[in-house]
Amino acid sequence: MSVENAPVVDVDEAAIPVEKKMYYRFESNDKKEFRVSELAIQQSETLNRLVEAMGYTSEDVENKPAIAIENIDGKTLKLVFQWCEHHKGEAIPVDDGSVPKIVEIPEFDAKLMDIDNGLLFKLIWAADYLNIVQLLNVSCKKVANMAQGKTPAQLRRVYLLPSDEEDEAAKRAAQEAQDPRAREVEEEFEERKRQGGNSFF
Amino acid sequence: MPDLVMRKILEDCDFCTVLVVRKVCRALRDFIDNSFINSSLKRVHIDISIQSIILKVTFSNGGKKYKFKRIQYQHKYEDDCKMEISMNDGSGRTSKEILFENTSFVQLFCDDLERILRANDSIFENISVNFRGGPRKVFKVVVKEECSKIYGIFEKVFCLKNRRKTIRVIEYDYTETMTKVMEAMERSLMYRKLKVASFHMYPVPRDIQFMNIVNNIDATCLKKLEVNGLQDVILKNGVHLGTEIIEERIKWENMKFFCLWPFITSIPVQKLAHIPIVKIKYETISAEDILYLKEVVINSPATYRFTIGSKTKIDVNFLIKVLGPLSKQFYVGPFIWCFEIPGTRKIKVITCNQTSNWLVFTIEPRYKYRSYVVY
Numbered sequence: 001m002s003v004e005n006a007p008v009v010d011v012d013e014a015a016i017p018v019e020k021k022m023y024y025r026f027e028s029n030d031k032k033e034f035r036v037s038e039l040a041i042q043q044s045e046t047l048n049r050l051v052e053a054m055g056y057t058s059e060d061v062e063n064k065p066a067i068a069i070e071n072i073d074g075k076t077l078k079l080v081f082q083w084c085e086h087h088k089g090e091a092i093p094v095d096d097g098s099v100p101k102i103v104e105i106p107e108f109d110a111k112l113m114d115i116d117n118g119l120l121f122k123l124i125w126a127a128d129y130l131n132i133v134q135l136l137n138v139s140c141k142k143v144a145n146m147a148q149g150k151t152p153a154q155l156r157r158v159y160l161l162p163s164d165e166e167d168e169a170a171k172r173a174a175q176e177a178q179d180p181r182a183r184e185v186e187e188e189f190e191e192r193k194r195q196g197g198n199s200f201f
Numbered sequence: 202m203p204d205l206v207m208r209k210i211l212e213d214c215d216f217c218t219v220l221v222v223r224k225v226c227r228a229l230r231d232f233i234d235n236s237f238i239n240s241s242l243k244r245v246h247i248d249i250s251i252q253s254i255i256l257k258v259t260f261s262n263g264g265k266k267y268k269f270k271r272i273q274y275q276h277k278y279e280d281d282c283k284m285e286i287s288m289n290d291g292s293g294r295t296s297k298e299i300l301f302e303n304t305s306f307v308q309l310f311c312d313d314l315e316r317i318l319r320a321n322d323s324i325f326e327n328i329s330v331n332f333r334g335g336p337r338k339v340f341k342v343v344v345k346e347e348c349s350k351i352y353g354i355f356e357k358v359f360c361l362k363n364r365r366k367t368i369r370v371i372e373y374d375y376t377e378t379m380t381k382v383m384e385a386m387e388r389s390l391m392y393r394k395l396k397v398a399s400f401h402m403y404p405v406p407r408d409i410q411f412m413n414i415v416n417n418i419d420a421t422c423l424k425k426l427e428v429n430g431l432q433d434v435i436l437k438n439g440v441h442l443g444t445e446i447i448e449e450r451i452k453w454e455n456m457k458f459f460c461l462w463p464f465i466t467s468i469p470v471q472k473l474a475h476i477p478i479v480k481i482k483y484e485t486i487s488a489e490d491i492l493y494l495k496e497v498v499i500n501s502p503a504t505y506r507f508t509i510g511s512k513t514k515i516d517v518n519f520l521i522k523v524l525g526p527l528s529k530q531f532y533v534g535p536f537i538w539c540f541e542i543p544g545t546r547k548i549k550v551i552t553c554n555q556t557s558n559w560l561v562f563t564i565e566p567r568y569k570y571r572s573y574v575v576y
Contacts, residue, residue: 101212101213103213121202124202124206125202125203125206128203128205128206136206136209137209140206140209140210140213141213143210143213144210144211144213144214144218145213147210147214147218147221147222148214148215148218149218150221151221152221152222152224152225155221155222155225156225156226159225161225161226161228161229162226163225163226164226164227167226167227167228
């Protein structure tokens with residue numbers, strides 16, 4: 001029998017069971033709510049385990065309060081979930097311990113991480129906290145690329161880090177603030193030095 | 202930032218960037234020095250001479266590709282140090298020069314070496330140290346003052362001479378340089394063992410203490426250890442190595458090549474018999490050691506070569522008493538004992554070189570020595 005002559009059977013589409021996509025609701029520490037697909041959540045080992053342990057049905061997801069993520073703010077969480085939605089269904093890489101690691105930053109990720117340093121570090125911290133392996137890989141690579149070819153002074157400016165001298169001065173200041181007697185002794189020593197004495201005693 | 206993340210970022214950086222990051226602040230320096238960071242650094246070659254030290258570091262570039270950096274630390278006029286850096290990153294070679302005023306080239310090198318060894322926790326494929334200079338008493342070195350490019354042009358036009366001076370480097374100064382390098386290596390190993398597959402030093406002068414470095418190499422990684430001394434100096438004075446730590450604690454399970462020559466040691470042959478290629482020297486060779494090695498050869502891999510030297514002269518009559526009658530004595534050359542290994546096509550051969558005072562235990566193909574076998 002040819003294909004043209006095959007009997008046509010009407011299919012009732014409503015009768016086919018369609019698996020409904022489940023969207024979980026999460027809340028950041030500044031009370032911003034996000035709806036994230038089940039597939040996207042699989043990118044985060046921490047969140048995946050959490051929702052599995054909770055065993056929510058689609059009704060629970062709608063009726064119960066949003067799952068609170070206390071340590072991450074809304075701005076960072078938005079980036080995290082944007083990344084998870086874009087990469088949903090992708091395999092999670094396994095660390096084989098090889099060095100140097102070959103990590104390529106896709107265009108979407110590069111655009112997503114085109115943010116100020118403060119937010120980028122928050123994003124890395126969140127990726128580590130939520131255990132999103134590939135996001136952590138690309139974000140760490142981004143920071144490593146930022147350091148490439150820079151001098152120590154430039155790195156201090158980029159990462160807002162103190163130099164050894166500034167670090168020591170800050171430590172001394174903190175110590176002095178704690179112990180006023182130490183400051184008095186220091187001042188007395190400086191005074192004696194100005195007067196020409198070589199030794200404190 | 203959590204430690205794991207910091208580690209991940211640093212492992213994504215190339216090794217030179219890690220060294221730059223280390224200079225940023227105390228916290229980063231402490232983190233890099235005290236944590237275990239795998240790097241792409243694979244080989245380190247050090248070439249020490251009277252006037253300069255060359256450091257060549259090779260990095261893995263992913264896959265089988267390698268890129269290298271060669272840094273030459275040179276003594277210059279008025280105690281300055283010139284650093285010549287050349288790099289090949291696979292796409293081409295670049296080079297630059299930096300002059301450090303009133304800086305010792307040895308100190309600058311030692312600081313860099315210490316940083317490199319301390320900041321790395323991955324397994325090096327190879328580390329080699331080459332001592333140049335030989336057993337001379339005084340070296341004359343001509344050092345040239347660095348001049349500007351304009352001066353350099355006029356030098357050619359008007360035949361002007363660059364300022365030069367000849368400095369005399371006595372043996373003590375050169376020994377001190379080498380000692381400083383060894384101390385820098387030792388300091389870098391204070392916190393962790395050196396993970397290296399192949400470690401090579403040659404020709405090691407008499408006064409150089411290297412056993413602390415050998416003792417601090419991770420024994421599980423080490424496959425090849427080769428330390429060759431200056432033959433003439435050592436033969437005259439018979440330098441004994443303190444190998445107590447090796448004898449008591451170190452187990453080389455993966456070692457394939459072992460050579461401590463011609464230093465005199467007391468490492469028991471039993472400890473080394475499992476290694477396919479060995480070259481070692483003792484004060485005297487005992488009959489027990491000879492018989493033990495003769496038996497070990499039968500069960501050893503095909504490429505077996507155990508060379509055992511003696512400070513005292515080897516008596517052939519003593520060997521005949523221990524091993525039985527000679528299989529072959531060449532008109533000029535070594536004495537040979539051959540023993541058939543039953544059920545194989547191999548023959549174990551013991552060669553005695555009386556002029557050099559060593560015995561070699563090897564396995565050879567049957568066809569080469571068949572006629573010598575004593576049945």
